[in-house]
Amino acid sequence: MAQKEQSSQSIFTDLDDASTDAEVNKWQRTFRLWRETLREHWGMLTDELSVKLSMLTVAGFVVIAIFAPYIATHQPLVRQYQGDAGVLIDKWVEPSLLGADSEYLLGTTAAGYDIFSQLVYGTRAALMVGIIAAVFTAGIGTLVGLVAGYYGGKVDDALMRLVDFLYGMPLLPTVIVLVAVLGPNLWNIILALIVLQWRSTARVIRSQSLSLRERPFVKAAEVAGASDWHIISRHLAPNVLPMTFLYGSFGIAWAILAEAGVSFIGLGDPNTVSWGTMLQASRAYSALSFGAWWWFVPPGICIGLLVISGFLIGRGYEEITNPKLQ
Amino acid sequence: MSGNDVLLEVEDLKKHFKVNQGWIASLMESFGGGGPDYVHAVDGVSFELRQGETLGLAGESGCGKTTTGMSMVKLHEPTAGDIVYDDTRLSEASDAEIKRFRQNAQMIFQDPFESLNPRMTVYDTVAEPLRIHDIRNETARVQRALEFAELLPPEQYFNQYPHELSGGQRQRVAIARALVLDPDFIVADEPVSMLDVSLRAGVLSLLDRMTEEFGLSVVYISHDLSLLRHMCDRLAIMYMGKIVEKGPTDQVIENPQHPYTQALINAVPVPDPSVGRERVELQGEVGDIVDVPTGCRFKDRCPDYIGDVCDQVVPPLEAKTAFEQEVACHLYESAEGYDPYEELEGRPSAAAGDGAESTPADD
Ligand SMILES: Nc1ncnc2c1ncn2[C@@H]1O[C@H](COP(=O)(O)OP(=O)(O)O)[C@@H](O)[C@H]1O
Ligand code: SF4
Ligand SMILES: [Mg+2]
Numbered sequence: 001m002a003q004k005e006q007s008s009q010s011i012f013t014d015l016d017d018a019s020t021d022a023e024v025n026k027w028q029r030t031f032r033l034w035r036e037t038l039r040e041h042w043g044m045l046t047d048e049l050s051v052k053l054s055m056l057t058v059a060g061f062v063v064i065a066i067f068a069p070y071i072a073t074h075q076p077l078v079r080q081y082q083g084d085a086g087v088l089i090d091k092w093v094e095p096s097l098l099g100a101d102s103e104y105l106l107g108t109t110a111a112g113y114d115i116f117s118q119l120v121y122g123t124r125a126a127l128m129v130g131i132i133a134a135v136f137t138a139g140i141g142t143l144v145g146l147v148a149g150y151y152g153g154k155v156d157d158a159l160m161r162l163v164d165f166l167y168g169m170p171l172l173p174t175v176i177v178l179v180a181v182l183g184p185n186l187w188n189i190i191l192a193l194i195v196l197q198w199r200s201t202a203r204v205i206r207s208q209s210l211s212l213r214e215r216p217f218v219k220a221a222e223v224a225g226a227s228d229w230h231i232i233s234r235h236l237a238p239n240v241l242p243m244t245f246l247y248g249s250f251g252i253a254w255a256i257l258a259e260a261g262v263s264f265i266g267l268g269d270p271n272t273v274s275w276g277t278m279l280q281a282s283r284a285y286s287a288l289s290f291g292a293w294w295w296f297v298p299p300g301i302c303i304g305l306l307v308i309s310g311f312l313i314g315r316g317y318e319e320i321t322n323p324k325l326q
Numbered sequence: 327m328s329g330n331d332v333l334l335e336v337e338d339l340k341k342h343f344k345v346n347q348g349w350i351a352s353l354m355e356s357f358g359g360g361g362p363d364y365v366h367a368v369d370g371v372s373f374e375l376r377q378g379e380t381l382g383l384a385g386e387s388g389c390g391k392t393t394t395g396m397s398m399v400k401l402h403e404p405t406a407g408d409i410v411y412d413d414t415r416l417s418e419a420s421d422a423e424i425k426r427f428r429q430n431a432q433m434i435f436q437d438p439f440e441s442l443n444p445r446m447t448v449y450d451t452v453a454e455p456l457r458i459h460d461i462r463n464e465t466a467r468v469q470r471a472l473e474f475a476e477l478l479p480p481e482q483y484f485n486q487y488p489h490e491l492s493g494g495q496r497q498r499v500a501i502a503r504a505l506v507l508d509p510d511f512i513v514a515d516e517p518v519s520m521l522d523v524s525l526r527a528g529v530l531s532l533l534d535r536m537t538e539e540f541g542l543s544v545v546y547i548s549h550d551l552s553l554l555r556h557m558c559d560r561l562a563i564m565y566m567g568k569i570v571e572k573g574p575t576d577q578v579i580e581n582p583q584h585p586y587t588q589a590l591i592n593a594v595p596v597p598d599p600s601v602g603r604e605r606v607e608l609q610g611e612v613g614d615i616v617d618v619p620t621g622c623r624f625k626d627r628c629p630d631y632i633g634d635v636c637d638q639v640v641p642p643l644e645a646k647t648a649f650e651q652e653v654a655c656h657l658y659e660s661a662e663g664y665d666p667y668e669e670l671e672g673r674p675s676a677a678a679g680d681g682a683e684s685t686p687a688d689d
Contacts, residue, residue, distance in 0.1 A: 012467055012508055037445055217443040220500070222401060223428070224455035
């Protein structure tokens with residue numbers, strides 16, 4: 001820098017470099033870059049009616065999950081009554097919604113749990129699994145994809161072989177085995193899902209990064225002396241973000257489905273209520289053959305609604321990222 | 327080593343790219359022996375860039391101009407050869423020296439629709455190099471650079487995104503970004519070829535001002551000789567990864583010696599930079615730059631072909647007795663007493679020109 005002073009001809013010679021004028025803070029600018037990007041996506045997404053409705057549905061479930069203690073009428077894991085000498089109740093209470101004379105909106109299970117309250121608390125489990133698993137799968141996948149695509153060569157080879165290896169494992173059976181080994185609790189289900197699911201995000205983000213890094217604006221940053229991390233975070237990441245969101249919303253749906261599946265076959269967390277464990281219990285007590293449809297239909301509907309919303313939001317994003325689908 | 331006013335020296339630069347092939351082909355290759363194929367994009371070019379001069383690189387599309395330009399700003403690692411900047415060999419430079427080089431070497435890219443990050447505002451784009459190099463007074467500098475690029479008033483452009491700008495405005499932003507670090511030299515790769523004809527003159531005069539007022543050295547890359555003729559002090563004509571003729575612009579344009587240069591110039595009917603010409607069409611096909619031919623690379627299209635010596639001996643770019651510019655052609659007598667016919671006799675089998683023994687490349 002010092003030696004630049006020799007050349008008298010410069011458009012900047014008269015600038016006093018010692019003074020710091022009102023410069024916009026670095027972080028503020030980075031923050032703004034991200035905010036503008038997000039706002040732009042949000043605007044494009046909410047154009048679509050199906051996406052809007054899906055978002056409303058998800059928002060509704062989020063509200064229910066947050067305020068579960070106030071919405072639920074009973075404790076979800078407390079038996080509402082005991083049979084004689086502690087014997088399991090073998091007859092359930094019918095829902096008051098159907099005109100039965102009881103205090104239970106959706107009746108009780110054969111074990112004496114309030115179905116409505118279980119449904120409300122089940123929202124928490126579903127959203128927790130869905131959101132945590134999706135954030136981590138999309139996050140890890142994006143990071144791995146960016147690094148593999150940007151560096152290429154051996155780094156890329158190593159990471160992509162790992163992805164190929166994971167692709168060799170079917171989702172549900174592998175999650176079942178992992179949960180069986182690690183123990184049936186919600187966190188292990190989430191962990192197993194994350195371990196398996198980042199593969200698809202990583203693969204797609206990698207191919208995007210591979211082509212982005214050859215774009216002249218990345219070359220321009222390189223010429224200016226930008227570090228690898230600078231290029232990855234400022235130039236690649238904002239441009240792959242739509243894909244990250246796309247895979248994130250699909251990820252929510254897949255995770256909820258997988259959790260329900262794992263719980264349904266009896267590997268769910270016994271200390272948490274989830275829609276999957278509800279379905280599993282209803283099957284164990286043969287609710288279907290007794291015609292107690294209010295036991296298994298509501299959780300089924302909730303799973304369906306949330307999963308479909310996730311896929312619809314994902315589809316909406318897909319149309320943004322891939323104009324050919326429109 | 328060379329005169330004091332030499333800013334950058336390109337020494338026998340080669341850049342080969344591995345030919346992209348499927349894994350089956352690579353597998354067969356690893357069993358069947360024989361290395362992978364390489365595109366000889368740049369295959370041994372040497373020239374110098376002097377302080378304050380404008381140098382033109384011309385030639386048909388695919389002859390290696392962009393690759394040469396990108397190597398000059400260290401966007402490619404050379405396969406062989408080196409670049410010397412300010413007495414420092416870039417291949418041996420320390421991190422601090424590289425950082426200083428990065429501050430002084432800038433590039434303007436061909437396509438202004440691709441060279442700006444669509445998600446960054448004009449301010450952020452122009453300020454980015456300043457932040458990378460921790461240079462203070464960011465806002466004032468950005469303002470000054472935009473003013474110079476005739477984006478007025480600069481504040482009005484600060485928060486605009488590339489998609490809100492015209493092609494000409496984008497190219498001006500790219501120029502402002504290149505200037506903001508106050509570099510020693512700029513490589514401008516076909517800076518106006520993607521612009522509307524009506525916008526070209528404006529951007530060209532801006533580039534002109536850049537060199538004239540601030541003593542910047544500029545390398546102009548273009549396939550358009552009529553444009554380079556107006557912009558450049560010296561010209562180098564490239565063909566298939568090699569320089570075939572190099573000298574002062576007037577000499578090269580008015581008194582071209584290499585048969586290829588002559589063909590190029592005859593293919594330019596209107597010597598006017600404001601008239602858009604996208605391509606130069608010549609007779610015949612450009613040769614294969616993967617499996618480079620022996621001898622002179624122009625031999626298959628050359629109207630003055632003089633037999634075995636052209637077919638088998640690579641003509642070196644050298645000073646000739648009869649004129650000022652350097653030419654790589656056997657038609658003229660070497661000023662340094664080099665005799666290609668000696669080589670011809672020395673190698674009767676004559677299978678190997680220097681292009682055939684390719685240096686391995688890494689990508
Ligand atoms: N990154 C790359 N990988 C492989 N081949 C390349 C690459 N860049 C350029 N080439 C090849 O090198 C040759 C010269 O290209 P280039 O330097 O762009 O020529 P010009 O700018 O004169 O049109 C072309 O055949 C091109 O296909
Ligand atoms: S060396 Fe021979 S083939 Fe090549 S340009 Fe000169 S005359 Fe033509
Ligand atoms: Mg080019």
